[in-house]
Amino acid sequence: MPELPEVETIRRGLAPLVEGRRLERLEIADPRWCAPLAPDELRAAVEGRRVERLDRRGKWLVFDLEDEVALICHLRMTGTLLYDPDPAEPYQRVRFALSGGHELRFCDPRRFGTGELALGATARAAFFAERLGPEPLDPAFDGAALRALARGRRAPVKAFLLDQRRIAGVGNIYADEALFRARVHPLRAAGALSRAQCDALALGVREALEAGLAAGGATIDDFRRPDGVYGAFQHEFLVHTRAGEACPRCGAEIVKLVVAGRGTYVCERCQPRPRRVRRRPSASRAGRSGRP
DNA sequence: CGCCCTGTTGGGGA
DNA sequence: ATCCCCAACAGGGC
Incomplete structure (x- = not known):
């Protein structure tokens, strides 16, 4: 389900609902979600902290909390984040209890979704630097x-x-x-x-x-x-x-x-298939001028 | 009914 | 660098 447009749609919908709220409790029903980190370790780092901003990088959703604590979530293929959902919603994995009596539930039938922790701006930047290239919607991407x-x-x-x-x-x-x-x-x-x-x-x-x-x-x-x-x-x-x-x-x-x-x-008429896989660099070179 | 195949993702091993 | 397989489950075809 979630590629960039889906994750961004979720981020836009959720940001006004969670920013400024405190993440009071995080109930992790499925330890696989944050493995290899123990649920208690993750909880200790995030609970009680205010959500300063909900961000996105690629297909990752980031809860930027106070004190440069980042909770980095990936929905993978079937994950959903639901705001104040029906308690009987199936496949619940994690519950985010927010100040003000609201909650966010992560539901994921396939259980591929993950939650990870980055402590400090440097760790956060490193997390994405080793996984992601540039954002394609950035004006610099041409x-x-x-x-x-x-x-x-x-x-x-x-x-x-x-x-x-x-x-x-x-x-x-x-x-x-x-x-x-x-x-x-x-x-x-x-x-x-x-x-x-x-x-x-x-x-x-x-x-x-x-x-x-x-x-x-x-x-x-x-x-x-x-x-x-x-x-x-x-x-x-x-x-x-x-x-x-x-x-x-x-x-x-x-x-x-x-x-x-x-x-x-x-459409192989609009998108013509390459003639042939080149087997060896043929002797004929298309000498390009201005090549360093 | 049951078996087999496919799948929106990313990581690890060959 | 690249390819294959896997995670865990639902749904469709046969």
Whole structure:
């Protein structure tokens, strides 16, 4: 469920409800959530502290508490954070008791979601530095930036987009959408993209993410906002999960492939497949001028 | 009914 | 650097 637009939608909905409140208690029903840290250790660090700010980096949600204590949460595939939900809500894993009598419940049928601790600004920065590349919605993220990140990479461009250490927050769905918008085949080598393709792809990533945001993160059927409401309306993907349907741009049939181990949807007329995997650096070099 | 496959994520080992 | 598998569960196809 949560890629960048979904997590950001949750953050925006929740921030006004939790910022300024005190995290009075944290009841961890499933120790796996914060493993290998013991639930009591995590609780001791966060309980009683005020939430100064709810932040997001990539697909991570950060409760920035007093004294530079950061509770860093990941919803993984099926996690949800619900505000004052029905007590009978299934799959409850963690309960955040907030001052003012409100509560936040983390529910996650698959139990992949995690909560981690960073003590101090340095530890917080290090946590993300070793996991995440730049934010794709940052104005600095453009074709030139993407080109620099992709340089020399021979892995398929889809694997490149999914690598959080290169670009933060793009998941399987938005990767397909971005590639379709940019008319780039997912199997193409990331480092082999032309300058124009890098420009198109950076724009495609941005537009795909913004389309998801505009839809309130209502991408997958079971996406839920913190108030428990399912997406107000479903965001329609251009290609993702549309195998067998007609490409909205050219009418050719959308096909499903497996790239980087994930289901991948593509219009192979709009996104022409790379001719052939280059086997050896041929003698003919396209000597580029101005190459350092 | 039951088996098999797939899946929105990230980490670890080969 | 890259690929495969795994975590734990739901849901769909057969």
